[in-house]
Amino acid sequence: MTTTTTTMDDGVYDAIVVGAGVEGSATAYHLAKQHQRTLLIEQFPLPHSRGSSHGQTRITRKAHADDFYTAMMADAYQMMFQLEKEAGVKLYRKTGCLYIGPADSDTLNNVESSLQKHGCVHEKISSSEMKARFPGFAVSADMCAILDSEGGILRADKMISAFQTMFIRFGGHLRDGEPVESIQPGNIVTVKTSKGLYKTRNVAIAAGPWASKLLKPLGLNLPLKCKKILVMYWKERTRGSYSVDRNFPVFIHKMKHPTAIYGLPSDEYPGLVKVCLHHGPEIDPDLRDEVDVTWVKDTVREYVTKHMPGLESVPSVVESCIYTNTPDSHFILDRHPRWSNILIAAGFSGSGFKISPVVGKAVCELIMKTTPSYDLSYFRINRFAPTSRM
Structure with missing residues (x-):
């Protein structure tokens, strides 16, 4: 499913998103919609059933014991309805x-x-x-x-496909069957995959179960x-x-x-x-x-x-x-404590699919340094013991 729809004069992406599960695909969708030159990389050929986002259905709900999730879900529903209109596909059954x-x-x-x-x-x-x-x-x-x-009910497989379809339609690049081997930090980040090197100003790591394997070489040992x-x-x-x-x-x-x-x-x-x-x-x-x-x-x-x-x-x-x-079942949505242009979206603890439109918007805002739409203090890395070694 490798696609390329635009070219870059300087060869540097505005953002690379690692992981094309629902969180990564939603993030890439929002970035491309905001005209950010974005590459979405997935280690397995798409579609696949190795991670957390496959299957036909998921529950969606506003019912949460923590009211900040209920607040965020109001936006998630509206963005889901917008995605239905854009992609011309039904994603929700009440x-x-x-x-x-x-x-x-x-x-x-x-x-x-x-x-x-x-x-x-x-x-x-x-x-x-x-x-x-x-x-x-x-x-x-x-x-x-x-x-x-x-x-x-959310139509899970259709929702991921809709995010990816619209991401490409908005000008994004998608490369699947291409595992990321290393991420070299800096003002310009280098992402090395099994097939090449890519340069970017920002990286969002939304690699699901494989997040720890990518983050540990960056000195970040999260309790996942x-x-x-x-x-x-x-x-x-x-x-x-x-x-x-x-x-x-x-x-x-x-x-x-x-x-x-x-x-x-x-x-x-x-x-x-x-x-x-x-x-x-x-x-x-x-x-x-x-x-x-x-x-x-x-x-x-x-x-x-x-x-x-x-x-x-x-x-x-x-x-x-x-x-x-995560230990508290709240996800992680934050910048790397040392490199602010490396973003982490991880630890969704089995409850992340329905809220993915909000996650994608929040990561997009962090990358673009715009005023955040949500209070992300609940999802900070520093709520755990110190984890950065570099």
Whole structure:
């Protein structure tokens, strides 16, 4: 998928973005839209399924326990609608998002407060109401839920393709199947790949699970951990009972241990419901498939048996992706502490896809040194222990 659409008199890009997952592709899209001469580099031939951004669907929602995410998601929705218009493709299906947990849960109270603060349409639903409206769920009397009315399904593969298509249409260069081997800092940064050398005034590293391997030679040892996530699809006992057409919502069920279960109605695979654990074993991203995941399957099977009895108790389809987690599950969006023209967008902790339009805009603003649209203090590198060695 290597493309070249413009030339440069001085041979120096305004920006190079490393990693063509959703965050890197969104960043490149915003840069090209602002007339920045931009190169987007991806190590694998596109499309691929080795990282974090592949697959047909993701959940989108404004329901967050941290209200700064709810605020940012308002912009993310609007930019997603704009991308739909530009690319002429449907990226979103509204289903509502059900955020489930104990009635006395601080998390649910915070989710409700965030939605109220930002004027988002929502309602609180008791366990009895939930059973009546969403009979596919079996929940105990001490449970309740917040229904985020604007939650829904993102067409993930189409969204990445739309970002990349529009990036090229706005004049960007995309090179795939070209691993980055080194980044040499300076006023002009040199990026060495398996196929050549490129010069740029700014680099944005959005390499997902491979971010640490690129950052460590730059003296930056971030506390990132890669986790293998099983993406599992469970067959409906009665066809259509958990379908979008019957108004079954996307959902997140906050558990005490180990984290949460999430799911999407039967849609991408007819008759199969996506139900997954928001957790998994730590891995080396280059050895993703060499790890035991039996306990993950067992955990989700127990959940399905107890809470979604209308599904078969054995998954019909099992796929894989990777989360890159930070200790506090908030992502990293910041400049390198020594070289201000090296930007890092990493550690999205399994929650970054829906907010990618905002991430791309924020990185673009950092590179162009324009007034930031968002408070990025939550995502600074210095919230962790000192990490730079150079």
